[in-house]
Amino acid sequence: MNTRHLASGSAAALAAALFLSACGTGTGSSGDDTSKSGGGNEVISSYAPGEREQVHGISGKTLDGKPLDLADYKGHVVVVNLWGSNCGPCRGEAPNLVKVAKETEAEGVRFVGINTRDPSREAAIRFEEEYGVPYPSLYDQMGRIVLKLPRGSVNPQAIPSTIVLDPDGRLAARALAPLSERDLRRVLRPLIAENKRA
Known part of the structure; x- marks a missing residue:
């Protein structure tokens, strides 16, 4: 009986911790080659070519109802940003993503958003219009698309998060x-160089 109460308490504590971490900043998992940038709280992990895991099955409908499949972006470096319209940190980074997306498009970089756990498409579309987001976003109200990302790559409960393919x-x-902007360019620079050498 005591064990059951302990398990319930632990589950409640975990749920509370996950809730509090949503729309906050995350930390790298143990074992990752994680670098913390100076002057900010960004936690970035980069993986050598031999350590990279294939990403499969990320597809769905965009905010404007069009089909989108990440598999169609093969041959490009792809930045995938998880965001929500009611997330303050997402609003803070949006201008950085927009600027770098425009500046790197000619170098073969593509950006895709995953709008997750937003209550309505309308709120998400207003967010994109407000920040002039030039790239599409999958609408993932229930968080199902995010769960298809490689295990441990992101915390599904915490946004913003970004992966680069x-x-x-x-x-x-x-x-x-x-x-x-600086950290995003720092992540993209070696991948753009890799793509040019290929």
Whole structure:
């Protein structure tokens, strides 16, 4: 009986911790090659080519109802940003993502959003209009698409988070906190160089 109460208490504590971490900053998992940038709270992990895990099955409908499949972006470096319209840190990083998306498009970089756990498409569309987001976002109200990302790559309960795929569709980097322009470029630079050499 005591064991059952302890288990219930632990589950409640875990649920509370996950709730509190939502829309906050995350930390890298143990064992990752994680670098913390100076002057900010971004936590970025990069993976060597031999350590990269393939990302499969990320598809669905965009905010405007069009089909989108990440598999169609093969051959490009792809930045996938998880966000919500009611998330303050997501609003803080949005201009950085928009600027870098525009500046790196000619170098073969593509951006895709995953709008997760937003109560309505309308709120998410207003967010994109407000920040002039030039790239599509999958609408993932129930968080099901996010759960298809490689296990441990992101915390499904915490946004914003960002993963970066190499041109072969493999997980090359991740950030579990809002990204600055500088840090986003720092993650993308070696992947763009890799793609040019290929």
